[in-house]
Amino acid sequence: MNKRILILLGLLLTQSVFAKNYLDENLKKLKWNDIEVVWLEDDSLPTFDVIFYFGTGALADGKGKEGLTELTLSELTSGTNQFSQSKLLESLEYFGVVYGSRVTHEFSSFAVSGLEKNFSPSLKLICHAFKDAKFPKAELKRTKNRIYSGLKSMVTNQGALANRVFRYESMKGTGYESPTEGTLKSLKRIKSRDLKKRLDYFNNKSFKRIYLRGSKEVLGLENIVKNDCEWTQGKSEENKVVSKLPKPKVIFVPIPKSNLVQVRIGRSMMSSEIAERQHELKTFSGRFMGGGFTSRLMQGLRVQAGTGLTYSASAYVSEQRNYGRIGISSFTEDERLPTLLTAVKNILESNTQSIEKDVFERAVRNATGNYLLGLESTSDFLKNLLYFDHVGRDYAEIYQYSDKVKGFSPEQLKKMIAKNFNWNDQVIVLLGNEGVKKILSREKIQFVEKNYQDYL
Amino acid sequence: MKWLIFIIIFGVGCSGIKQKSPAPKTQGEIHFDVKEKTLDNGLKILVVENKKLPVFTYYTYFEVGSKYEEPGTTGSSHLLEHMMFKGAKKYKEGEFDKLVEGNGGRNNAYTSNDLTVYYESLPKEHLETVIDLEADRMQHLQLDPKSLDDERKVVLSERKSRYETRDQGKIYLTMMKELFKGTPYGSSVIGEINDLKTVSRQKVLDYFNTYYQPNNAVIVVVGDVEAKQVFSMIEDRLGDVETNSDLPKIKADHLKKLGGFEFKTKLPKRVYLKGITPYPMYQIAFKGIKVGGRDAFILDILSSVLGDGESSYLYQNLVLNKKPKMAMVYAANYTMQESGVFFIGGQLLPTTNLKQLEREMKKLLNRSCDKALSKRALQKVKNQYLFGMVSSLDTNAGIAEFIGQRQVYYGDYNFYKKEMDIYNSITLDELKSACQKYIKDQPALELSIWKNH
Numbered sequence: 001m002n003k004r005i006l007i008l009l010g011l012l013l014t015q016s017v018f019a020k021n022y023l024d025e026n027l028k029k030l031k032w033n034d035i036e037v038v039w040l041e042d043d044s045l046p047t048f049d050v051i052f053y054f055g056t057g058a059l060a061d062g063k064g065k066e067g068l069t070e071l072t073l074s075e076l077t078s079g080t081n082q083f084s085q086s087k088l089l090e091s092l093e094y095f096g097v098v099y100g101s102r103v104t105h106e107f108s109s110f111a112v113s114g115l116e117k118n119f120s121p122s123l124k125l126i127c128h129a130f131k132d133a134k135f136p137k138a139e140l141k142r143t144k145n146r147i148y149s150g151l152k153s154m155v156t157n158q159g160a161l162a163n164r165v166f167r168y169e170s171m172k173g174t175g176y177e178s179p180t181e182g183t184l185k186s187l188k189r190i191k192s193r194d195l196k197k198r199l200d201y202f203n204n205k206s207f208k209r210i211y212l213r214g215s216k217e218v219l220g221l222e223n224i225v226k227n228d229c230e231w232t233q234g235k236s237e238e239n240k241v242v243s244k245l246p247k248p249k250v251i252f253v254p255i256p257k258s259n260l261v262q263v264r265i266g267r268s269m270m271s272s273e274i275a276e277r278q279h280e281l282k283t284f285s286g287r288f289m290g291g292g293f294t295s296r297l298m299q300g301l302r303v304q305a306g307t308g309l310t311y312s313a314s315a316y317v318s319e320q321r322n323y324g325r326i327g328i329s330s331f332t333e334d335e336r337l338p339t340l341l342t343a344v345k346n347i348l349e350s351n352t353q354s355i356e357k358d359v360f361e362r363a364v365r366n367a368t369g370n371y372l373l374g375l376e377s378t379s380d381f382l383k384n385l386l387y388f389d390h391v392g393r394d395y396a397e398i399y400q401y402s403d404k405v406k407g408f409s410p411e412q413l414k415k416m417i418a419k420n421f422n423w424n425d426q427v428i429v430l431l432g433n434e435g436v437k438k439i440l441s442r443e444k445i446q447f448v449e450k451n452y453q454d455y456l
Numbered sequence: 457m458k459w460l461i462f463i464i465i466f467g468v469g470c471s472g473i474k475q476k477s478p479a480p481k482t483q484g485e486i487h488f489d490v491k492e493k494t495l496d497n498g499l500k501i502l503v504v505e506n507k508k509l510p511v512f513t514y515y516t517y518f519e520v521g522s523k524y525e526e527p528g529t530t531g532s533s534h535l536l537e538h539m540m541f542k543g544a545k546k547y548k549e550g551e552f553d554k555l556v557e558g559n560g561g562r563n564n565a566y567t568s569n570d571l572t573v574y575y576e577s578l579p580k581e582h583l584e585t586v587i588d589l590e591a592d593r594m595q596h597l598q599l600d601p602k603s604l605d606d607e608r609k610v611v612l613s614e615r616k617s618r619y620e621t622r623d624q625g626k627i628y629l630t631m632m633k634e635l636f637k638g639t640p641y642g643s644s645v646i647g648e649i650n651d652l653k654t655v656s657r658q659k660v661l662d663y664f665n666t667y668y669q670p671n672n673a674v675i676v677v678v679g680d681v682e683a684k685q686v687f688s689m690i691e692d693r694l695g696d697v698e699t700n701s702d703l704p705k706i707k708a709d710h711l712k713k714l715g716g717f718e719f720k721t722k723l724p725k726r727v728y729l730k731g732i733t734p735y736p737m738y739q740i741a742f743k744g745i746k747v748g749g750r751d752a753f754i755l756d757i758l759s760s761v762l763g764d765g766e767s768s769y770l771y772q773n774l775v776l777n778k779k780p781k782m783a784m785v786y787a788a789n790y791t792m793q794e795s796g797v798f799f800i801g802g803q804l805l806p807t808t809n810l811k812q813l814e815r816e817m818k819k820l821l822n823r824s825c826d827k828a829l830s831k832r833a834l835q836k837v838k839n840q841y842l843f844g845m846v847s848s849l850d851t852n853a854g855i856a857e858f859i860g861q862r863q864v865y866y867g868d869y870n871f872y873k874k875e876m877d878i879y880n881s882i883t884l885d886e887l888k889s890a891c892q893k894y895i896k897d898q899p900a901l902e903l904s905i906w907k908n909h
Binding site for chain 2: 044045046047077085086089090092093094095096097098113114115118138139142145146148149150152153155156157158159256257258259260292293294299302303308310311312331332333361362363365366367368369370372373375376377378379
């Protein structure tokens, strides 16, 4: 195991004044054609990870062409002037590499992993695709048909459908509400020329950063980036500021033949909330409420005697650069829905009033330990660095996390829960069969009914 | 690194795309420095010392799964898995999770047809706590009646979310029940609704007492630990636990009583399921074989050639070709300790007629024994497998699963060495023979699920 990584990761457990300096010295940052490169030297496995980061995300799709960025990156291997789709796919898979894109509203990334011995040929091929993809119309049409089919079939995956509806409704009007994969309507408008234009933008104008994990062998990527990708640095992009949030409401979406009600509760965060920082406390509040079996929601909804309201309950508070999301996710049987909603409300409110000392201390220990476990994989650590760079946070915060969390007080946590999970601010999305309407009306819960197909 | 030595195996030939020089072919092996101890009562302990981070992962494999459940008690293994977190003699209900999570760790478990597996990951200073927790629940599970009733509701809720509201889950459940009817694999791991509601506490307790024995368990610990200390702590708590030396015979007799594993379903058979999917999902299943034999490895490779990745045979012919019929397709060789199933499935596109797809699928599968199989396709899968194996070893949990699975399925944690040799040695001729033997013109179970059925 590379000593540098050992020490770096080991420092997560210590409060060391020297840690920051050591981190600065040992995590290598390079520059290739003005593109910043972050290299995590790690020879513990004969594998590599490469992530290409682009400062262009789904926000750049524009109104009416949502899904453009995601489609562009997923269709990179649909064919170039030199190679057909089947040839490209077969060659990449022959090398045993795993690759794929991830598109958020604020940024995009393209990741490639594989065996180190196949590093050079596979990355050359990827760069070739970036440079020369021609997005043949026939392949694009077939891809779109598959996506349409998948969207229309989403009714069979009610959890995913609930997430999709919830994203839209809880972020409506912020500019971040549309799904990055697009909708049935928007995808129809996207043509091959749009993908070429977007790719051209990625290659020549988009801000880039490269993340590498592997031995010194991965430094061979420099020549590939310069000669095969021919990338130079682009400009950073401003992201949309969120200054207004949708009003709290209850949305009910009927689904045929459902015997469970999917429940999503939450809200977006305004850019001003992100700017307040306190990132660790915010995520801690999400973890405290819904991360793990001892979280407040799991205890209250599943574990405690006489409940068994659900198999699963989770909560999160997550931030990007200019927006964030707060959410609770669960499901239950139709008749138990009012009980679950009441229970969630009571759990949220009671934890703004008082938090038992042992519960708090346990949650602190849980957060610090889990954070360490989450970095066990050096591939995951690389993704963490990408995130930190994207949101403009110092790497030092990674190893300072433990100390920060240990420094929180129950008072601070209560206030943060009150701020993030105020019941009166939440958008609630319920997805279930028609019969749920009667239950909501009986409980005098006012709701707006929507058609799930409007979200596809 | 002492504990792990990597040398590259599975030589990679040139890609079809011209390269300046081919990737070098080299030979070698993966090697773990596994420390092993078997206690007098049969409890096997495997330890891999890994000082990468001051954390460890602790796995316990119990060789009991749904195949041991009698009619009327289906789902007991999984229900018991849930109850293992609900209180024992020393650590009462709720304390297990509090101690693990409260000490910065995480834990979970899973149940399959063959096994029930528990695992925790924590900072290294909590090793003794974990051993204490595991020893307590292994011996003194309380099965509080009220907790049991609460947990039935949770499992029923899980059943709904994984299977009853998901057409994909329904088709899989039905495939297993139909193909393995009359055998111990014919009942679902999640259990039947009525059984979950009515299985008595006594029956669950009897099940626990029968199968949660030291000689039916393997413990695997990977991380910043000292093997000697691990052995000593576990022996201290579990060394004196009596075991039933007749358990292997009890298990074998019981499985025979439940029907044995010879396939009893008459094939071909066609099943139509009512679902909610607007476009049909289709699955075709062939009689497979159990884990361990050479053919099992060959069928693994065959399933990947047919349906793993976008360049796979079925994906190219059904999803990416000029007139696609499916939105997605997959192939899998699911091998269990006593039997297996080889299945292919996917989702039809809106314009595809189900009957036509059935004909097309069978035609493609029959042709695949010649058309799909080539030296390059074989090498491609070997390359993919190698990366898959190696990349899974990035964490303690990955390593623990890697050697733990080999121990319980092959009786030898080192089996991965033979396994890699076997995969590497599989020839094109063997692949073609297996295709002829298990797939081409073989009677199959076909299933589809659709809102219009």
